[in-house]
Amino acid sequence: MIDPLVLLAFVPAALALNLTPGADMMVCIGQGLRRGPAAAWAASGGVALGVLTHGLLAGLGLGALVAASPWLFDAIRWAGVAYLLWLAVQTxxxxxxxxxxxxxxxxxxxxxxxxxLTNPKVILFVLAFVPQFVDPAGAVLPQxxxxxxxxxxxGFVxxxxxxxxxxGIGRRLARSGRVARGLGWVSAGIFxxxxxxxxxxxxA
Incomplete structure (x- = not known):
């Protein structure tokens, strides 16, 4: 059971981090520009599921294993690089x-x-930030x-x-074929x- 005061302190800290522009936000912006608002919400849902997965892995101790294994860390990182470049080309x-x-x-x-999931920076972030609020005397995984x-x-919101x-901006601008092509280049550039x-x- 999490102390309500601890949870109350965690919420504004988490919100401040959510509001900080990062890779996840840029992916959602890129999807929104390219495919519209529905795709932006879908991408945000994918990011949210990824964060939950990282929390699960950290609670099970697997996140620490990745962070402590340079070869595994780098393997995930380069898989992420390859996937992002593939997305840019596909776009x-x-x-x-x-x-x-x-x-x-x-x-x-x-x-x-x-x-x-292929961004090891998220793994390090979860391992560095969340444990500050976890009570080791309690059940760690639920926390x-x-x-x-x-x-x-x-983050989803x-x-x-x-x-x-x-x-919304992309949908208005994309009425022009030239601008639509430009938005494709912008999205590819983000990836x-x-x-x-x-x-x-x-x-780190």
Whole structure:
């Protein structure tokens, strides 16, 4: 059982972190620009599930194993780099998209989930931030899952709204074929920039 005062202290700290622009938010913005608001919410859902998964792994002790194993850490990191570059290429090959296509929401969810899970920076973050609020004398796993759920919920709302805002702008601009192509390049650029950022990332 988590002390209500501890949970009350965790919520604003988590919200402040959710509001800080990062890779997850940029992915949702990119999906919103490219595919519209529905895809932005789907991507935000994928990110939220990824955060919950990281919380589960940290609670089971697997996150610490990854952080302590340089080869495993780097394997996840380079898998993430490769996947982001693949997304950038696929975005350019897809051509202009004018308006959201319903069946692409599932694709946006999967893409955001994989991007989050292959970002070892999230693993380090969960291991560095969440344990500060965990009582080792209690059941550790439920505490990790609860705190991860708070992070996931806040992130879902914040990242989703950021993506919807971008999607609204993109939908208005995409009426022009030239602008629609430009939005494709912007989305691909976001994925490529995130890949470079992940590639040059140093382990803490």
């Amino acid at each position: 350019l090959r897809a051509g202009p998209v004018r308006g959201a296509v319903p069946e692409r929401s599932g694709r946006a969810f999967r893409e955001a989930l994989v991007v989050n 990790f899952l609860t705190f991860a759920a708070v992070l996931a919920l806040g 914040v990242n989703g709204l950021a993506g919807v805002f971008a999607g 490529a920039a995130l890949a470079v950022r992940l590639a040059v990332m140093e382990r």
